[in-house]
Amino acid sequence: MTTEATPSEKYLEVQRSEEFAGLRRKLRNFVFPMTVAFFLWYALYVLLSAYARGFMSAKIVGHINVALLFGLLQFVSTFLIAWYYSRYAAKELDPIADKINADLKEPRS
């Protein structure tokens, strides 16, 4: 018991570990490119709405024009990103995180 590191030392040790660095890298490699992507997609939508009115007001079926479809596509892309992120987290991130967590808790129990 007395040779056990204090909790904060344990956390620092985990932070320095290779496993944790890998987990962080995986998370960031997903989150940052995805953020740039959806932001550019949304910016495209807004800029086209502002400056390409001819293109956006082209009718496709009855009263539905390109602008409305484009807006609905934003909905679709948001749901897809959320769904894909939840799959990615469950498959790649959670196993590593659970393992690190279990390793941390082990000596105490």
Added chain:
Amino acid sequence: MISLAAEATTSTSRTLTITLFLIFVAITLAITIWASRQTKTATDFYAGGRQFSGFQNGLAIGGDYMSAASFLGIAGLIALYGYDGFLYSIGFLVAWLVALLLVAEFLRNSGRYTMADVLAFRMRQRPLFVPLLRSPRLWFRSST
């Protein structure tokens, strides 16, 4: 537009509105009192004791978003400004992704309940205190 609004508030419709409002408040209070009997720790209060599944939590957040801002505000904006109102509401939607990817994941396992708590947890508390007091926005729940 203004004349339409003036016609709507006859005395009978006002009675109906107020009655519905009071019923709604009564139901909400009843649920709150019932829930408060089972709330013992801070985790129970802020995070439902962490006993909600992801789907249930998602429904709760959805309820948050589909508030008066959506049903009244967006509907009104689209009625008044047409496509511009629609464009405005897409902004709400995409902003939720920012909260999901850039905020929620990084806060998830900190064990803290509000943004202010997380910042205090991660940084030195004193220099943070003053700007936090001035920024009400940072008190929003890290709803994770």
